Amino acid sequence: MAFGSLLSKLAGGGGGAPTIEHDDFCRVVADKSCAIVDVREPHEYGAGHVPGAKNMPLSSFDPTKLPKGDVVFICQAGGRSAKALAQAQSVGRKDICHYAPGTGGWRARGGAVE
Numbered sequence: 730m731a732f733g734s735l736l737s738k739l740a741g742g743g744g745g746a747p748t749i750e751h752d753d754f755c756r757v758v759a760d761k762s763c764a765i766v767d768v769r770e771p772h773e774y775g776a777g778h779v780p781g782a783k784n785m786p787l788s789s790f791d792p793t794k795l796p797k798g799d800v801v802f803i804c805q806a807g808g809r810s811a812k813a814l815a816q817a818q819s820v821g822r823k824d825i826c827h828y829a830p831g832t833g834g835w836r837a838r839g840g841a842v843e
Contacts, residue, residue: 746811747826749801751838754828758840763799768813769832777842779803779835785813792817795825802827806834 749757757763758779767774767782774784783796787809795817802810802817802825810827817825828835836842 746814746829748829749826751828751830751834754801754835755840757801763801764796765801765803766795766813767832768802768804768809773805773832777832777836779832780841780843787813790816792820792822795822798824800825803835804831806831 758765758781761781765779765782766785767778768785768787768790769778770786770788771784774782774786778784782803785791785794787804790813792813800817800822802813804810804813807827807829810829810831814825814827830838832842
């Protein structure tokens with residue numbers, strides 16, 4: 730499923746921050762179909778992050794510097810990624826969502842880190 734159609738499906742329900750489900754996130758990580766932005770602090774990111782994720786800490790986050798195209802935000806447990814998503818939405822980004830379980834949830838489900 731293309732990210733755009735996936736995001737349309739996600740944004741259509743329930744309001745709130747658009748999220749990506751675990752199985753869909755696994756596909757995104759595997760096929761590198763969009764940018765993954767980890768908004769944890771550098772020491773957290775350095776201790777292990779989702780393969781291919783770029784670090785843009787929330788403490789210095791500038792949504793105008795996001796990669797072009799589709800973006801999935803991730804943090805440790807979903808709080809900071811939801812804040813980054815809201816900041817990106819405030820500057821008009823629509824091609825975005827977040828992985829609410831975060832890196833902790835990714836690891837708990839057997840996801841690899843680098």
